[in-house]
Amino acid sequence: MSETAAVVVAAGRGIRVGGGTPKQYRRVGGKAVLTRTLAALAAHPGIGRVQAVIAPDAAAFYADCLADLDPAAAAKLQPAVEGGATRQDSVRAGLEALERAGAPALVLVHDAARPFVDEALIDRAIAAARAHRAAVPGVPVTDTIKLVDGAERVRETPPREALRAVQTPQAFAFAPLLDAHRRAAAQGLAAFTDDGALAEWAGLRVAVFPGDPRNRKITQAADLDEADRAFSGARMTLVTRLGTGFDVHAFTEGDHVWLGGVRIPADRGVLAHSDGDVVLHALTDAILGALADGDIGVHFPPSDPQWRGASSDRFLADAVRRVAERGGVIDHLDITVLAEAPRIGAHREAIRARIAAVAGIPISAVSIKATTTEKLGFVGRAEGLAAQAAATLRLPEEAR
Incomplete structure (x- = not known):
């Protein structure tokens, strides 16, 4: 039996989507949302049980959900248990059920x-645990976030670079998480909105690993419509698209440059x-190019x-x-930096990790290289630096 189990929280009412049926039981692409979620987790070879x-x-x-599951996936399911009044109560019920059957x-x-959870994200979750x-999966926040008071006045604008939008699956060593849930319940604490927050309260150090922008949560009716289109199109042929991008900036006064989302000390900055x-400008253009x-x-x-x-x-x-x-998938991002300075060797892995986090892809799908121009041209004369990028992705055939 695998060392890893999964708890799927499906006890909510899901009334915001309308229609009378809770959102997890609404059909997208012919199957219930919950059926697709259970199938994705149960199909992963690293997960032995799903509760x-x-x-x-x-x-x-x-x-009805079980009737649409593949027999191999259904074989990994534990008998369902009833949840409680809050999400926190429901997670604890799932953890308790797993322990009764043999704690993972x-x-x-x-x-x-x-x-939309996929194998790559589950891989990262298990590795992070x-x-x-x-550990919790997070994606960079692109909007500016404001903290406001009771009168809707801005109190603070936290830097976006330090913010992450947190998703699930959240990943834990089993025993400390169950202990944290039991302690919180014993103290009558039930306001934690996710298990990462509860783990923080319990004194655990919680890490963040790259999430996936595609791992969207169905909340509104429009989300159901989008999911229905996505899963209906999942049976379509995915075609490979390649896009390229190029960007250049001249040097100016300064003490650093940004490359691939990493601040690198330098004797000059760039005019921009x-x-x-x-790097990120070239990558952005490469992806947009593949999308036309x-x-x-x-x-x-x-x-x-x-x-x-x-x-x-x-x-x-x-x-x-x-x-x-x-409905597309990013397969690979490849970048070449053209510069006499600064050297990126010491920052290569940090750049790869940052790009992977923003793109929601494994770090193994990000490549970055650097070269000079043998003293030729504006790069060779150290007047500026440039980057070229290629993005390989797949799109549903009808989206071409």
Whole structure:
């Protein structure tokens, strides 16, 4: 039996989508949302058991979900247990059920309403649980976030670079998570909105690993419509598209440059409207090129003052979002930096990790190289630096 089990929280009412049926039991592409979520987790070879937690009156809905499951996936399911009044109560019920059947070493806690979870994200979750014992998937925040008071006045604008939008599956060593849930219940604490927050309260150090922008949560009716289109199109042929991008910036006074979302000390800066990150600019154009969706200047014109000094990860994240909206998959990102200085060797892995986090892909799918121009041209004369990029992705055939 695998060391890893999964708890799928499906006890919510899901009333915001309308229609009378909870969202996890609504059909997308011919199958219930919960069926697709259970199937994705059960299909992963690293997960040995899947424990569903359902509402007390949802047995008939759940039986319909099981009828549409592949027998191999259904074989990994534990008998469903009833959830409680809060998400926290429901997770604890699932953990308790797993312990009664034999506690696993690791556990993933996943929302039923996230049916787009894929094998790569589950791989990262399991690896993070092993490495950190408490970890949550996160994607960079592209919008500016404001903290406000009771009168809707802004109290603080936290830096976007330090913010992550957290998803599921969240990944933990089993015993500490169950202990944290029991302690919180004993103290009457029930306001934690996710298991990462509860783990923080319990004193666990919680890490963040790269999430996936495609791992969307179904909340509104429009989300159901989008999921229905995506899963209906999942049977379509995916065609490979290749896009390329290029960017250049001249040097100016300064003490650093941004490359691939990493601040690198340098004896000069670059002249730019945004942060001048040639790597992320080239990557953004490469993805937009593969989508045949214009270029970075079309979507983020330098004439618009809101982009002055902007962090370029916002541009890349927007391009990644456009791929996800069209049902696409990013397979590989490849970058070459052309510069006499600064040298990127010491920063290569940090750059790869940052790009992977923004794009929601494994670090193994990101390549970055550097070269000089043998003293030729503006790069050779150390007047500036440049980057060229290639993006390989797949799109549903009808989206071509």
